[in-house]
Amino acid sequence: MDDLSVPPHMSPDEFRTYGHQLVDWVADYWTSLPQRRVRPADPPGAVAAKLPAGPPATGDGFASLVDDLDTIIAPGLTHWQHPRFFAYFPANTSGPSVLGDLVAAGLGVQGMLWATGPACTEVETVVLDWLADLLDLPEKFRSRSTGGGVIQDSASSATLVATLAALHRASGGDWRAEGTRRRYTVYTSTEGHSSIEKAARMAGIGDAGLRLIEVDEETLAMRPDRLRERIAADVAAGAVPALVVATVGTTSTTAVDPLPAIAEITREYGIWLHVDAAYAGSAAVCPELRAGQVGLEHADSYCFDPHKWLLTGFDCDAFWVADRAGLIQALSVLPEYLRNAATDSDAVIDYRDWQVPLGRRFRALKLWFVLRWYGAEGLRAHIRSHVALARDFAALVRADQRFEIVAPYPYALVVFRLRGAAPDDADRANAALLERLNADGGVYLSHTRVRGRYALRLAVGSPRTTAADVAAAWDAIRSAADAVAGGSSV
Template identity: 85%
Template sequence: MSPEQFRQYGHELVDWVADYWATLPGRRVRPDDAPGTVAGKLPATAPVAGDGLTGLVDDLDAIIAPGLTHWQHPRFFGYFPANTSGPSVLGDLVAAGLGTQGMLWATGPACTEVETVMLDWLADLLDLPGKFRSHATGGGVIQDSASSATLVATLAALHRASGGDWRTHGTRRRYTVYTSTEGHSSIEKAVRLAGIGDAGLRLIEVDDHTLAMNPDRLRERIAADLADGAVPALVVATVGTTSTTAVDPLPAIGEITREYGLWLHVDAAYAGAAAVCPELRHGHAGLEHADSYCFDPHKWLLTGFDCDAFWVADRAELIQALSVLPEYLRNAATDSDAVIDYRDWQVPLGRRFRALKLWFVLRWYGRDGLRAHIRSHVALARDFADLVRADPRFEIVAPSPYALVVFRLRGGAADDGDARNAALLDRLNAAGEVFLSHTRVRGRYALRVAVGSPQTTAVDVAAAWDAIRAAADGVCA
C-alpha cells in the first residue's frame, strides 16, 4: 500500500468510524444473531490474490457492525465501561503507523520517556503518594490490563517473600496470597501462573453490609498460615470490586501488611479513574501503605483498550524479580543504568507505544474535561438509584460510591426470587434496547447498571429505567 493509497483508505475509514459513532443511538445494543452468523458471512479461505480492499466499507456495514455488542452505545450498561474517544483512536493510529517496539529505551527512546512522563502526570492527577513517581523510588508503567498488573505484583511479592530465592528455586516453599471473596478472578489466575496454585489462595470474608474485606479475618488467616509453616507473600485489596464497587479498608489492611511484611497490591481497575475528582478519592485513604497500585484508563477514562496504569513504590524490587538480559539485548544505554527498560516491568518482552493515546487524551480533555466526564456519570447513576428506590418492587442491594447501581426485584423465596430476576435480565437484553449484566450479592441474583459510555445522557438512563419497569411488568404478571 503506497502512502497515497493509505491516505485514501485512511480518510474513508476515519469517516466510517465517525459515522458509526454518530449512528450508535439508533442501533441495537447487541445482536440477536445465532452463533456462527458472522463466520458464515466470511469466505471459507483467504484470497489467493489481494483485492485492494474492494468493498471494505460495505463489508464493515454488512458483516462486522451488525455482529457487535456495541460497548460505546449510550445504553450499554453491562459490566464496566470500555471507553474510547476520538483522541485515543488518533493516538492509536499514530502509534500503529510508527510501529515502534519499545522493549528497551534504546529501541524507542521517545516511547519510553513519554510513558514515564504520562504515568507521572496520571499519578499527579489522581494525587497518588509521592513514592509512586519516577523521580522517587518507584514509577509507573502501562500494562495491557489489570490482570497483568496483578500477575506482575504477585511475582514481585514472591521475590520479596523468598529473599530472591524464588528466581532460582521456584515455589518449593508454600506461599500464600490473600484477597477478599469479592476479589477479581484475575487474582486466582495470577496465583496459578506464578506457580503458587489454588491451594495457596486465601479468600477473606467480607463485611455483610459494605461487602469489603474484613481486616480481622485477614489477620487471623495470616497468623494461622504462619503457624502452619506457610510464607504469606501478598495481599490484593480492591478499590471498587467488580460485583458491587465495594472498597476494601486500606488503612487497616495496610497496617497488617506492614506488620507482617507482606506486599500490598491495590487493584482499582474501575474506580481508580474516579480519583481525578478530589471528592471521589475516599477509596484511596491508606494508599500510602501500598507497594503497588493499578487502574484502567481503558475502562472509564476515555482511553481505548488496552491501557492499564500500574505503579510500584520500589521499582528495584520489580526489576529484580523480572529482569532477564540476554546478550542480544545488551546496549550502552542499559549498561549505564541511566534509562528505564520497560521490558523489566512486565511479563512480555515486546511492547507497543500505548502512551501516545494516553498523551492525546490528557492533552485533549485536560483535568477539567476528565473530571466533568466522571462527575456526569456519577450523577446519572445517583439519579438511576433514586428511580429504583421510588419503585417498591425493587431494592438496591449494595452501596453505590461511584457509577454502578446493583439492584433486584424484591420478595420471593431465594430460588424463586433469583429466577424472577434472571428472567427480568433475559427479557431486557433480548429486546436489544439496553444491555445490563448481573452478579450475586450475599448469594442472591442481582442486576447491575454501570453508567459509563461517553454518549450516555439522562435521556438514556430514563429510557433504561422505562425498559426495566416494562420488563418487570411482564415478569411479575
C-alpha cells in the first residue's frame, strides 16, 4: 500500500501561538470600532472581487490569513458591535461569550444525546434553570417540574418547534397521518414576526391556515376580541385552531400583546399558547421590566434570544416548554443506531428530541460563561443603561417639533419620524432622511411602517454604546433632517 502524505494539521503549539494572535486581533478590532464606518461604502460584489477564483493548492500560511482579515473581511463588514449601530435589534456579544464559544469549538462536542456529551447536556439543563430563575419565569418551565428549557439556534426555530408540538397536541398525535383531512389554524397579530408565517408553511399548515389578528391602534398590540371572533369563526367552519403566538416586544415597535386576555381565550379553546419575547425577554432580568410577563403562567411555551440583548453571541435562543413530554412526542424519532442504555433508562435528557436538527453544538457553554462573568447585577446594569439611553434619546426627539414618536418605548427601541401634513410627502421625507443618514457611515438606523406610515427605528444595544454615541446619532439625524428640508439631493 502506498504511503499517504500526512495533511498539514495545525499542531497544539501552532494553535497556541496563532490563537494568541487572533485573540489580540479581535481585541484590537473591538478597540478600533469607533474609528470605523458602521457600514462599508463599497457596492455589492466588492468583497467577492478581492477573493481568488479558487482555493490554494497548498496552504497560504497564517500571516496571509490575518492580512486578508485586515484588508478584505473587516472593511467589508457591517459592524454589529459598533457603538453607533442602532439598526434592527442588537446582536451583541462579549468577551466571556467569545471565550466560551472558543472553548466549545475546541472541544468539538456533538451533544445530540446525553451519551454523546453528558456535560454538554447537563450544563444546558442547569443554565436554562438558572436563566428561568433570573427572569422569574413560572415554575412549570423548570426542569424539576413537568417542563424545561433548551437552547435553539433562534426564535424562528423556537416558533417552528412550538408549532409542531401544538399540531401534535391539537391532532391527538395524528396530524402527520396519511389521509388526514383536518384543517389547522395558527394565529398571531399583524405585528407578529415573519418567522410565524414561515413556521406555518414549514409545518404544512400553509398561508391559508395563518390568521393575522388586528392590533389596537394606540398600543399596536393584538386585540383579544378580534382573536376570539376569528377562532370562533374557524371552529364553526370546521377548522382546528392549533396555536396562538403572542409577542412581548414586537420587532417593529416592541409592542406587548395582552397575555392574560389572550391566555383566557386559548384556555377556553384548548389552544397551545406560545409567547415570543425574542428581543424584550432579556429585559426581564430587571424586576421593574417584567410587566410584559404578566399572564405567562398560562403559556405552553416561551422563548427569548440571549444573542440579542444579553451579551451572548449568536446563535442562542432560550426556549422553554411547560410539558416536555408533549414536545418530545412530537419530535422524537429513534433509529437503532442512536439507541443506548442511558436513553433507554429514561433517566436523561436527549436534546435531539427538543429541536429540528439531530446534531447540536455546546451552545450552553458561552451562556454559562456570560452568566458567571456578569452575574445578575452585571446583566441588570447592562439592560438598565440601554433603557436609560433610549429614554434620553426619546426626550431629544420630543423636544424637536419637527419630529414625533409614533409608538410606546418600554425597552430600548424608539420609533419616530419627521412630521408632515401629507402622508406620502412625509413618507418620502423620512425615507430620504434615513438614506442620507446611513450613507454617511457614522451611524446606522433601520425603518419600519407604523399604521401604514414610514418611520425610523433607533435601537440601543451595543455594550460599547454611550451617551455620547446617542448624542452623536441625534446630531446626525438633525443634520440629515436639515438637508432634506432644504431640498438637497440624497
